[in-house]
Amino acid sequence: MEALIAEMKVKIIDTLSLLDVVPEDIGDDAQLVGGGLGIDSIDILELVLMLERDYGVRIENKETGIIAFASVRALSEFIAKHRVK
16 A cells, blocks of 8 residues: 555656655655645546546545545555545
């Protein structure tokens, strides 16, 4: 799980072009949306597309998104559970 968490931090930085952020700046359990990274609804759409493309994971409604995007750890757990292999 730790490897997936580290991978997700890099993917988030790359997908959202967070120029001044390094993986160590993102806490495993820190709030993603509305937290220190400034992630908003447009950013979430970009991340949803990345998840579908790279992992085959679909987030089909707001309720699922709230759970999945609670933190990097929550997102990694969601991917691990729903990933298309």
